Amino acid sequence: MTDVELLSGIRVVDWTVFGSAPYASQMLAGLGADVIHVEERERGDLLRQLNPPGGDLHRNGRHVIFEGMNVNKKSLAVDLKHPRGKEIVCRLVERSDAFITNFRRAAVEKLGMTYADLRPRNPRLIYCSTSGFGLRGPDTETPSLDNFAQARAATLTMGREPGDPPSMTIPTAGGRTMGIIAAFGIVSALLGRDRLGISQELHVSILGSLICLQGSNLSTRLLLGGEMDPSRPSGPERGAYRCKDGKWILAGVLGMGRWPRLCEALGRPELATDSRFDDDAKRIENVEELQTILNATFAEKDSRQWVDILKRHDVMVSPVNEVTDLENDPQVTENGYIIDWDHPTMGPVQFPGFPVEFFDTPWRINRPAPQLGEHNEEILTQLCGYSLAEVQSFRAEGVI
Amino acid sequence: MADGGLLSGIRVVDWTLFQAGPYAAQMLAGLGAEVIHVEEPRHGDQLRYIHRSLGIDFYLPGDRNALFESFDLNKKSLTLDLKSPRGKEIILELAEKSDVFITNFRQSAVERLGLTYGALRPRNPRLVYCSVSAFGRHGPDAGAPGADDSGQARAGSMRPGPDPDHTPVISLPHICDRVTAFMAAFGIVAALNGRSRNGGGQEMHVSLLGSMMCLQDANLVGRFLLGGDPEGARPLGATRRPYKCKDGKWILAGGAGAGRWPKMCQALGRPDLAVDPRFAEDLDRANNAYELVEVLKAVYVEKDSRGWIDTFKKHEIVVSPINDYDDLADDPQVIANRYVIDWDHPALGRVKFPGFPVEFSETPWQIYRPAPELGEHTEEVLVNVLGYSRDKIERLRSDGII
Numbered sequence: 114m115t116d117v118e119l120l121s122g123i124r125v126v127d128w129t130v131f132g133s134a135p136y137a138s139q140m141l142a143g144l145g146a147d148v149i150h151v152e153e154r155e156r157g158d159l160l161r162q163l164n165p166p167g168g169d170l171h172r173n174g175r176h177v178i179f180e181g182m183n184v185n186k187k188s189l190a191v192d193l194k195h196p197r198g199k200e201i202v203c204r205l206v207e208r209s210d211a212f213i214t215n216f217r218r219a220a221v222e223k224l225g226m227t228y229a230d231l232r233p234r235n236p237r238l239i240y241c242s243t244s245g246f247g248l249r250g251p252d253t254e255t256p257s258l259d260n261f262a263q264a265r266a267a268t269l270t271m272g273r274e275p276g277d278p279p280s281m282t283i284p285t286a287g288g289r290t291m292g293i294i295a296a297f298g299i300v301s302a303l304l305g306r307d308r309l310g311i312s313q314e315l316h317v318s319i320l321g322s323l324i325c326l327q328g329s330n331l332s333t334r335l336l337l338g339g340e341m342d343p344s345r346p347s348g349p350e351r352g353a354y355r356c357k358d359g360k361w362i363l364a365g366v367l368g369m370g371r372w373p374r375l376c377e378a379l380g381r382p383e384l385a386t387d388s389r390f391d392d393d394a395k396r397i398e399n400v401e402e403l404q405t406i407l408n409a410t411f412a413e414k415d416s417r418q419w420v421d422i423l424k425r426h427d428v429m430v431s432p433v434n435e436v437t438d439l440e441n442d443p444q445v446t447e448n449g450y451i452i453d454w455d456h457p458t459m460g461p462v463q464f465p466g467f468p469v470e471f472f473d474t475p476w477r478i479n480r481p482a483p484q485l486g487e488h489n490e491e492i493l494t495q496l497c498g499y500s501l502a503e504v505q506s507f508r509a510e511g512v513i
Numbered sequence: 514m515a516d517g518g519l520l521s522g523i524r525v526v527d528w529t530l531f532q533a534g535p536y537a538a539q540m541l542a543g544l545g546a547e548v549i550h551v552e553e554p555r556h557g558d559q560l561r562y563i564h565r566s567l568g569i570d571f572y573l574p575g576d577r578n579a580l581f582e583s584f585d586l587n588k589k590s591l592t593l594d595l596k597s598p599r600g601k602e603i604i605l606e607l608a609e610k611s612d613v614f615i616t617n618f619r620q621s622a623v624e625r626l627g628l629t630y631g632a633l634r635p636r637n638p639r640l641v642y643c644s645v646s647a648f649g650r651h652g653p654d655a656g657a658p659g660a661d662d663s664g665q666a667r668a669g670s671m672r673p674g675p676d677p678d679h680t681p682v683i684s685l686p687h688i689c690d691r692v693t694a695f696m697a698a699f700g701i702v703a704a705l706n707g708r709s710r711n712g713g714g715q716e717m718h719v720s721l722l723g724s725m726m727c728l729q730d731a732n733l734v735g736r737f738l739l740g741g742d743p744e745g746a747r748p749l750g751a752t753r754r755p756y757k758c759k760d761g762k763w764i765l766a767g768g769a770g771a772g773r774w775p776k777m778c779q780a781l782g783r784p785d786l787a788v789d790p791r792f793a794e795d796l797d798r799a800n801n802a803y804e805l806v807e808v809l810k811a812v813y814v815e816k817d818s819r820g821w822i823d824t825f826k827k828h829e830i831v832v833s834p835i836n837d838y839d840d841l842a843d844d845p846q847v848i849a850n851r852y853v854i855d856w857d858h859p860a861l862g863r864v865k866f867p868g869f870p871v872e873f874s875e876t877p878w879q880i881y882r883p884a885p886e887l888g889e890h891t892e893e894v895l896v897n898v899l900g901y902s903r904d905k906i907e908r909l910r911s912d913g914i915i
Contacts, residue, residue, distance in 0.1 A: 119707040132731055144703055167799040172738055181734030228874075248872065250849030252833075255826070260753070261833040264765040265846065269755065270837040271685050279755040279763050279835045282684035283670060285731040290692065291870075293727070297699040298871035301544055304706050305519040305876060313875035321870035324841070324852045326695075328867045329532065329687045332583035334838050335853065335865040339569040341686040351662070353671070353681045361681050363666040367531075367658070393564075429658045431648075433681045436669040436736065439726070444667065448649030450723045451737070463737040465730040468693075468723030469700035470650065472630075473715035474707060 118145020119474035123303065124209040126151060126202070127186060128226065130158045132285065133259070133319060134215035134243045135182040136292030137299065141211075142185035143467055143476040149209075149492060150183060150483065151202055154190040154513055157485035158183075173458045175482070180456075181465065183482035189493075190486030191513050193224050198512045202226075204497045207234050211299050213241040217256055228314040239302040240314040241295055247318040259287040262319035268327065291322040350375060350396065352404070353433055354411035361433040362416050364423055371428075372396070378426030379410050456481055489513050518545015519876035523705065524611040524898070526551060526604065527588060528628065530558045532661065532687060533721060534617030534645045535584040536694035541613070541701065542587035543869055543878045549611075549894055550585060550885065551604060554592040554915060557887040560584060575860045582858075582884045583867070589890035592915050595626050600914045604628065606899050609636045613701055617645035620656045630716040640714040641704040643697055649720040664689035664721025670729060693724040751802040752777060755835055756813035763835040764818050766825050773830070774798070780828035781812050858883055891915050 123146040127138040135150070135158070142148035152158050160179045164170055170177050189205070192198040206212060212231060214221060221227055221242070228240040242248075245257020246265065260281060263269055268286070269279035295317045306312050324331060330341050350372055351365025366375045373385035384390055384406070389399045396403060411419060416432065423430040432438070439445050440463055446452075449466040456462050458481075467476035493499045493507070507513045523546040527538035535550070535558070542548040552558050561581050564572055571579045591607075594600040608614050614633060616623060623629055623644070630642040644650075647659025648667060665671055665683045673679035683689075697719045708714055726733065752774065753767035767777060774795075778787040786792050786808070791801045798805055813821065818834060825832035836844060842865050847853050851868040858864050860883065869878035895901040895915070909915045 117707075117711050119703055119711075122710060123706075140699065144707075165799070167796050170735065170739070175738075177735050177738035178731060180738060181731055246846050247850030247852070250846035252846045253849075255833075256831050257833070258831065261765055261831055264755070264763075264833040264835040265844070267836040267838050267841050268685060269765075269835050270763075278757070279765075282672060283688075283729055286688075286728055289728055289731060290695070293692065293695045293699060294870045297540070297695060297702060298873070300699060300702040300706055301519055301871075302873065302876075304702055304709065307706070307709050308522065309517075309519070309876075311519075311875050313873055315874065316872040317870055318850065320846065321850055321852045321868075321872075324847065324867060325870040326688050326691050327685060328536075328691060329580055329583045330685070331838065331841065331853070331867050333569060333571065333579045335842060335867070336573060336579045336582060336861070337569065337571070340838055341569050351660075353666070353674075355678065355680070363662055363671075363681075367660050424654075424657065427658070429647075429660065429663055431654075431659060431663045431667045433666045433671050434669040436729075436732065439669050439733070440737070442667070444648050444652040444654045444722065445726070447652035448720065448723060449651075450649070450726050451733075459738065465726065465733050465737070466723075468696045468719055468727040469703075470718040470723075471700065471704065471715060472717060473713070474704075 117474055119471060120144040120146040123147070123211070125149070125211045125213065126205055126209045128202070128212070128214045128216065130215065131160050131163075131258075131288070132178065132182055133288030133291045134213055134241075134295060135160075136289060137241070137295035138213055139182055139185060140292065140296040141299065143478070144471070144474065148186045149205065149488070150186045150188050151193075151205075152188055152190050152485055154192045154198075154486065154511070157188070157190060161485065175458060180482045184478050185480055186483055187488035187492060188483035188486055189489055189513075191489075192511060193226075195510070195512045197507065197510070199225065201493065201497060201507070201512070203231070203234050205492070206231050206238060208496055209235070209238065210303060211239045211241065213243070213295065213299065215243040218242075218244070218254060237306060237312050239299060239306060239312060241299050241302075242314065242316050243291060243295055244316070244318045246320045248316050257319060259285050259319065262287045262323060265320050266323035266327070268323055271327075271330075286326070287319045287323050290326045291317055291319045294322045294325065351429070352407070354408060356411055356414060356416040356419055358415040358417075360416035362411070362419055362430060363433055364411075364419065364428060364430040366428055374426060375428055378423050378428045379407075381406075381410060454478060486513065518879065519873060520544040520546040523547070523613065525549065525613040525615065526607050526611045528604070528614070528616045528618065529645075530617065531560050532580070532584055532690035533693040534615055534697070535560070536691060537643070537645070537697035537701065538615055539584060539586055539588065540694065540698040543880070544876065545879075546613075548588040549607065549890070549898075550588045550590050551595075551607075552590055552592050552887060554594050554888065554913065557590070557592065558585070561887065573861060577860060577884070585884035587881045588885055589894060590885035590888055591891050591894045592888035594914045595628070597912075597914050599909065599912070601627065603895070603899065603909075603914075605633070605636055607894070608633050608640060610898055611637070611640065612705065613641045613643065615643040615645070615697065615701065619658060620644070620646065620650075634714070638713060639708060641701055641708060642714065642716045643701050644716070644718050645693060645697055646718065646720045648722045650718050659721055661687050661690045661721070664693070664725045667722045668725035668729065670725060688728070689721050689725045692728045693719055693721050696724045696727065751798055751805040751809065754806070756809060758813055758816060758818040758821055760817040760819075762818035764813075764821055764832060765835055766821070766830055766832040776828060777830055780825050780830050781809075783812060856880060888915070
């Protein structure tokens with residue numbers, strides 16, 4: 114392992130709010146990019162204040178969801194409506210590699226922060242804009258939040274009976290998916306810039322990202338006209354079963370020719386040669402009968418026992434975790450998907466890790482989410498070349 | 514606009530099967546990388562043969578498979594018997610001439626065939642090597658097999674199903690494979706960026722479990738930092754939840770942030786609700802949520818969904834139809850942004866197909882070619898990339914190595 118951070122030397126101006134695009138820049142920040150979150154000087158990113166009715170998402174003065182979107186970033190608090198404030202951000206853009214925003218097009222235009230506005234200041238800039246519903250079409254200007262785009266992308270109705278109320282299967286999956294896709298787009302564009310000399314604008318939307326997330330299901334529908342039903346078993350050889358202790362496990366085999374192995378593991382080798390179940394087509398045809406037999410078999414032993422037995426036989430098996438099981442699952446903690454972190458103000462906490470493990474240049478938490486304007490002085494003096502006196506005058510005039 | 518594609522000149526050895534690995538490589542292929550899918554000579558990637566899952570048949574005319582089409586677009590297919598020494602030498606030669614190697618075979622198989630990063634690195638120190646597993650490289654289930662549903666089960670994202678026992682079901686089909694592919698593709702391109710500035714390649718790893726957790730991480734972080742049930746992070750209040758309209762269609766309307774409620778009442782034609790003491794303040798609406806839901810149900814059902822959407826838009830209130838898959842391919846918003854495209858598939862004719870969620874101003878995502886037939890590009894790759902002679906290729910073919 115080297116000390117080199119993968120994206121060190123890359124600077125990102127992160128003019129974003131809430132929870133979709135901010136995750137994109139946080140992904141870059143955890144790999145060493147210098148990410149500067151530009152915030153409205155008084156209230157900052159509105160996520161800092163967002164609370165559900167009657168609830169409070171703050172702990173020790175920190176907003177926990179904000180923390181989840183903004184670790185490893187710096188904060189520059191500035192009044193973009195003030196000409197001097199705007200000049201500060203433009204100067205920052207000159208010294209940066211990427212710019213990302215999820216403000217609505219109208220606001221971006223009003224403040225003079227479009228790609229066309231910024232490109233003359235830095236022709237090598239990669240500019241990523243994001244939206245709820247895309248750059249074109251009747252709803253391109255419509256504001257959106259995660260669940261609206263989920264509604265539009267058909268994730269609220271998947272697998273429901275006609276007439277059943279839509280429901281959110283994975284809250285915040287839309288914004289998160291868009292963040293991941295935007296981060297992919299930005300690093301791809303940076304690579305293209307360095308190899309081909311092409312700088313450009315890119316755009317991602319929550320709607321498009323969610324359609325991609327469901328891509329195989331959608332292409333199946335588009336090519337075949339059918340629709341996958343998540344409540345149907347993946348196949349007769351794989352499914353969720355309740356064990357003797359009442360816990361659910363997911364178990365089974367995938368691919369051709371592995372059915373006898375499962376029968377062996379279940380202690381029911383006779384099922385492999387049973388004329389009702391001895392090939393793929395028959396197992397599909399007699400799936401309900403088979404399901405009843407498997408349900409009864411799994412109910413004979415505790416989940417822990419089945420997990421051990423199935424693992425020994427090299428059969429796929431997993432506990433069906435609740436969210437509350439995750440922090441106690443050694444598989445989760447040993448891979449760093451949840452980490453222990455000594456937060457400077459909250460103390461020892463658990464925190465989500467990062468799903469990509471780089472063997473030479475790891476993801477890491479270098480700093481918590483910044484306090485509003487925490488890095489104003491550092492950025493303005495060291496990066497933009499303003500004097501301390503100028504910084505004082507910005508402060509006095511309410512520019513920062 | 515550049516012709517060659519954003520990642521032109523990048524060559525990827527795609528030794529994968531099924532979905533999570535293949536889609537990562539496909540994301541790179543659509544941006545112009547040359548992706549060579551290495552397949553076992555007799556059957557190829559087993560995804561070609563998945564004929565039925567989740568209640569649907571995947572076979573298409575002409576021995577094609579709807580899932581394979583969706584995961585292997587824009588790739589070349591090279592068949593190789595990796596168990597034979599000559600087949601193995603060919604993939605090593607290919608790795609020497611490539612930028613990226615990606616595999617989602619199990620670690621035990623990778624080791625048995627001698628295709629670990631340790632084995633490949635001496636042949637190509639600039640190689641970015643990405644491995645994909647079900648549950649991560651460490652821990653009691655490192656190396657254990659798993660598929661899309663295993664990742665969803667382990668990551669806490671299955672939900673109680675509709676049967677009387679509430680047998681857990683996956684949240685949405687195949688999204689765990691997809692998000693894992695997104696993370697792998699991101700990681701690979703990030704590593705290529707690092708390589709171009711720092712010199713060397715490296716190994717990286719992603720798993721179904723880790724990626725699925727990342728997808729839900731905003732829910733997790735609230736739980737970890739606040740403790741207890743993450744009730745506070747639950748997004749849908751009484752005002753912002755699906756309601757059924759007169760025409761039977763569902764819509765979702767309402768905005769974030771305080772102070773929007775009176776505007777919403779105005780749009781609903783019920784200004785009285787804004788001053789009703791049961792619902793006037795944020796906290797009132799939270800405390801009387803069930804009562805408010807009943808009131809709103811009765812309001813929404815008075816007008817067709819189209820009418821409500823127009824009304825809300827006029828009042829500048831966030832609104833969206835709640836689409837199902839039938840609606841998606843006809844939604845003008847979806848079509849205008851090319852999230853679903855019309856495509857003349859050489860074998861299937863004119864079809865609709867999912868597009869790509871990143872729009873680049875200079876280097877667009879493209880469909881260069883459909884998913885390859887098994888071994889379609891074996892000869893091309895051996896001749897053009899590795900410089901093999903026709904005679905040598907004939908011998909490999911007659912010996913069953915390609």
